[in-house]
Amino acid sequence: QYLSRNMVQDVRREHFSFSPRMPVGDFYEERDTPEGVQWVKLSPEEIPGRIQAITGKRGRPRNAEKAKPKEPPATKRGRGRPPKLRMVDLLSKTDARLLKRLEAQEVLSEEDKLKMSKIKKKMRRKAKNKQKQEAKAPRAKEAKKKCKAKEKKGKPEKGKDKARPKEKKGKGVRKADKGVQAQRRLEERQRQQLILEEMKKPTEDMCLGDHQPLPAFSRIPGLVLPSRAFSDCLTVVEFLQSYGKAALCDPGLPPYCQSLKILGEKVSEISLNRDTVSEVLRCFLTAHGAGAELCEGLRTKPFQALPPERKAAVLVFLVNELNSSALII
Secondary structure, eight states, X not given: OHHHHTXXXXXXXXXXXXXXXXOOSOOEEEEEETTEEEEEEOOTTTHHHHHHXXXXXXXXXXXTTTOOOOOOOOOOOOSSSOOOOOXXXXXXXXXXHHHHHHHHOSSOOHHHHHHHHHHHHHHHHHHHHHXXXXXXXXXXXXXXXXXXXXXXXXXXXXXXXXXXXXXXXXXXXXXXHHHHHHHHHHHHHHHHHHHHHHHXXXXXXXXXXXXXXXXXXXXXXXXXXXXXXXXXXXXXXXXXXXXXXXXXXXXXXXXXXXXXXXXXXXXXXXXXXXXXXXXXXXXXXXXXXXXXXXXXXXXXXXXXXXXXXXXHHHHHHHHHHHHTSTTTO
C-alpha cells in the first residue's frame, strides 16, 4: 500500500517474498439470515476452521442443513433373466422428462396433446425396433455357433496341440508388458507429485535466480530519528493498526517469574501507572531475555526519560513478544 500510494515504480511486490503464518485482518462469510443473504464477520474461533477448509486436503466442511439424505442401496439382482425394459426407458432423458410432466398435468392444451402424441408414437416405434433386434439375436448366435463348429471340425488335432502352448506364451508376455507399463505409470505419477511439492515450497530471496538490484532511496525529508529507531516506530504503528486490542492485554510473564516481588508485592498484582510502569517493564524485559542495555537503562531512569532510540527499541521488543503470544497466534 505504501508503494502504490506514493507512486514508487522502482520497487514492486516482486522484490519481496511472503510466507504468512497467521491470519491478518477481519474475515467475513456470506450467510443466509432472516433479513436475507448478508456478510457476517467471523469470530477468532471460527477463522482457523475456515482457513483449513479452504487450504487443507479435506476440503470444505459439509453443511448439515443442505446435505441430501442418503438413498437406500439398491438391491442386487441375482442371476437369471434380465429385467424387462419399460417403454419410458426407450426415450431420451428430455422426452421422458417432458412426458412425465405432461402426464402430471390435469388439463392439457392442444399443443401439449400434440407433443404427447408425438412422444408416444416415437416410443412405440422404438419398442418395435427393439423387439426386432431381440428376435434377430438368437438367430445370429446360432449362426456363429455353427460357423465355429465347422472351423473346429476342419482343423486337425495336432494343430490344436501346437497352438495351445503358443497362446499361453503370448498371454504371459502380455501380462509382463502390462505390469511394466503400470510400474512406469506409477513412477511417473510419483515424480510429478514430487515436482508439485517442490514448486509449492516457499523460496527464500537469496535462492532466487533472477535477482534484481534494489534502488537507492534518499532519506525522508525532515526525518530526525535514526533509521533503526524510525523502523521500530513503523513496526509499532503497524501493530497497533492491526492488533489494537491486543496491545491493551497483559502479555504475561514466564512461570518462573510469577512469584517475583517488588517491595513485597507480586509483579502480576501491581497496578500500572506512570510511576510503576518503568520497573514492571524492566522486570518483563529481564524475564524475556532482552538485552542488558535496555534493562540497565530502565534501572537508573524512568521510561519517560529515555532517549527516543531506546524508547522505540523497548516498544518494538514488547510488540514482538505480543506477536508470538497466544493472544494473537
